Amino acid sequence: MSHIQRFPNAAKAASTNPLKMSQPLGAALAYLGVDRCLPLFHGSQGCTAFGLVLLVRHFREAIPLQTTAMDQVSTILGGYENLEQALRTIVERNNPAMIGVATTGVTETKGEDMGGQYTLFRQRNPEMADTALVFANTPDFSGGFEDGFGKAVTAIVERLVEPSPATVKTQINVLAGGHLSPGDVEELRDVIESFGLSPIFLPDLSLSMGGRQPADFTATSLGGVTVDQIRSMGASVATLVVGEHMRIAGAALELKTDVPSHFFSRLTGLEASDKLIRVLAEISGRPVHPKLRRQRESLVDGMLDGHFFFSRKRIAVALEPDLLYAVTSFLADMGAKVVAAVSPTQTPVLEKLTATTVMVGDHSDVETLARDADLIVSNSHGRQGAARIGVPLHRMGLPMFDRLGAGLKVSVGYRGTRELMFEIGNLFLSREMDHDHHPAASHEGHEDRTGQDCGGGSCGCSAV
Known part of the structure; x- marks a missing residue:
C-alpha cells in the first residue's frame, strides 16, 4: 500500500475556490424532502439568497425557502420577535404541514436557545398546533453540508416520530x-x-x-x-x-x-x-x-469488461465526506489509485479513506494535487481548475449546474454502480481513442519557425 499522507486541517490564508457548503443549506435540503414543508433560515436575507440560488441552479426547480430577515439591531437584541413573526406569517399565508427552522451564523454567533424559543412559540400561539415545527441548530461557521443535513433529520426524528405498540411487518x-x-x-x-x-x-x-x-x-x-x-x-x-x-x-x-x-x-x-x-x-x-x-450479473460482467481501463489510473476526488468515501472506495475496488481525497470538513469517515493524500481543503488544493492525475471527480465548481491543468472532470455531488438531470443521476445499488463505472470508464476510453486518432495531441510544446508553440501540430509542422 502506498504511503498515506493526511492533512486534517490545511493552514491557508484564504480559500479561492471553496469546496465547502454550509450547514443551513444541508438542513434546508433535508426539510425539502418532507411534503408541504417550508424551510426557514433564521438569519439575514443574504444567507438565504445564496443557498436558494445554489439549489435552484442544481435542481432547476422552484425552491421554497424563507428567512426571518435579521438585521444588526435584531441580531444584537435578540431575534425571537423576527422568528415568531415569520412563523405566524408563513402559517397564515401558506398553511404548510411543517416548518423547518435552521439557524445561521448570524443568530448562532449571538447564541439562540432554539428549544426555549420553540416552547415559547407554542405557548403564545396555541391556535397553530396543527402545523409541525422543527428547529435545528446549524451554524454555518462550523461543520458542513452533510452535518446540517444530519442535524435536521435528527431534529425531525426527535420532534415528530412517535413510539408505537404495534408493528407493521412490511x-x-x-x-x-x-x-x-x-x-x-x-x-x-x-x-x-x-x-x-x-x-x-x-x-x-x-x-x-x-x-x-x-x-x-x-x-x-x-x-x-x-x-x-x-x-x-x-x-x-x-x-x-x-x-x-x-x-x-x-x-x-x-x-x-x-x-x-x-x-x-x-x-x-x-x-x-x-x-x-x-x-x-x-x-x-x-x-x-x-x-x-440479473442486475448483479450485468455489473460483474461490466466490471470484468471495464477494469482494464481503471487499472493504475490516477484519480483525485473532492466531494462531501460520505460521498467521498463511497466514490474512493469504489475506485479502489476497480483497481484505480486515488492520489488525492479532499473533503470540505473533518469527519470520522475520513479515517477510512484509501488514498495517497487525504486532506480537508478546497478546489485549489485539488488543482495542486491532481496535476499528474488522469481524472478529477468533483462538483461543477471544480471545472475551472480541471481546465487549467488539463485533466478531465467527472461531475458528481452538489452543485452540478452545467449538466441536465443532475438530481436524477444514480450511483447506488447494482444498477447505479454499473452506470457510474461505465461513465468514468468511458472517459478513460475516449481519451485513449482520441490519442490514437489525434497524434498532434502528443506534440504539445513543439515550436514552429517563429518560435511559438504550435498548439499540438496546428502549424502543419513535420512533427504531425
Missing part, C-alpha cells in the same frame, strides 16, 4: 443521507419494494426534487414523506441508515422507538450492494428477485 424506515440524489432514493425504493416491503424515506427527495410540474403554484415543497408517515416510523420492523452523517439520527430513532437499525457506510460497489440485498432478504424473509440477480 414497513421499513430508510434514513437517506444528503449524499444520495433523488435518483438514488428512487432506485433504493425500487430495490426495497422488490422484497415486498413498504419503505418510508426520511427525507424523501425522490418525490419532492425529482422533477414535477404542478398544476398550480405552491409555496411549499411538492411531494416527499408526509408528517403522518414520519410519526408512524415507530411501527416499522427495521431502519436502514445510509451514511456516517446519519448515524446520530439513526441512534435517536432507535432509542425513541426500539426499531432495530442497520447501518450502511456506502451503497456504491458490488460488496456494498450485496450487503444491502442480504439485509433486505433477512428482513423480508423473501428470496432475491430475479431482476436483482
Whole structure:
C-alpha cells in the first residue's frame, strides 16, 4: 500500500475556490424532502439568497425557502420577535404541514436557545398546533453540508416520530443521507419494494426534487414523506441508515422507538450492494428477485469488461465526506489509485479513506494535487481548475449546474454502480481513442519557425 499522507486541517490564508457548503443549506435540503414543508433560515436575507440560488441552479426547480430577515439591531437584541413573526406569517399565508427552522451564523454567533424559543412559540400561539415545527441548530461557521443535513433529520426524528405498540411487518424506515440524489432514493425504493416491503424515506427527495410540474403554484415543497408517515416510523420492523452523517439520527430513532437499525457506510460497489440485498432478504424473509440477480450479473460482467481501463489510473476526488468515501472506495475496488481525497470538513469517515493524500481543503488544493492525475471527480465548481491543468472532470455531488438531470443521476445499488463505472470508464476510453486518432495531441510544446508553440501540430509542422 502506498504511503498515506493526511492533512486534517490545511493552514491557508484564504480559500479561492471553496469546496465547502454550509450547514443551513444541508438542513434546508433535508426539510425539502418532507411534503408541504417550508424551510426557514433564521438569519439575514443574504444567507438565504445564496443557498436558494445554489439549489435552484442544481435542481432547476422552484425552491421554497424563507428567512426571518435579521438585521444588526435584531441580531444584537435578540431575534425571537423576527422568528415568531415569520412563523405566524408563513402559517397564515401558506398553511404548510411543517416548518423547518435552521439557524445561521448570524443568530448562532449571538447564541439562540432554539428549544426555549420553540416552547415559547407554542405557548403564545396555541391556535397553530396543527402545523409541525422543527428547529435545528446549524451554524454555518462550523461543520458542513452533510452535518446540517444530519442535524435536521435528527431534529425531525426527535420532534415528530412517535413510539408505537404495534408493528407493521412490511414497513421499513430508510434514513437517506444528503449524499444520495433523488435518483438514488428512487432506485433504493425500487430495490426495497422488490422484497415486498413498504419503505418510508426520511427525507424523501425522490418525490419532492425529482422533477414535477404542478398544476398550480405552491409555496411549499411538492411531494416527499408526509408528517403522518414520519410519526408512524415507530411501527416499522427495521431502519436502514445510509451514511456516517446519519448515524446520530439513526441512534435517536432507535432509542425513541426500539426499531432495530442497520447501518450502511456506502451503497456504491458490488460488496456494498450485496450487503444491502442480504439485509433486505433477512428482513423480508423473501428470496432475491430475479431482476436483482440479473442486475448483479450485468455489473460483474461490466466490471470484468471495464477494469482494464481503471487499472493504475490516477484519480483525485473532492466531494462531501460520505460521498467521498463511497466514490474512493469504489475506485479502489476497480483497481484505480486515488492520489488525492479532499473533503470540505473533518469527519470520522475520513479515517477510512484509501488514498495517497487525504486532506480537508478546497478546489485549489485539488488543482495542486491532481496535476499528474488522469481524472478529477468533483462538483461543477471544480471545472475551472480541471481546465487549467488539463485533466478531465467527472461531475458528481452538489452543485452540478452545467449538466441536465443532475438530481436524477444514480450511483447506488447494482444498477447505479454499473452506470457510474461505465461513465468514468468511458472517459478513460475516449481519451485513449482520441490519442490514437489525434497524434498532434502528443506534440504539445513543439515550436514552429517563429518560435511559438504550435498548439499540438496546428502549424502543419513535420512533427504531425
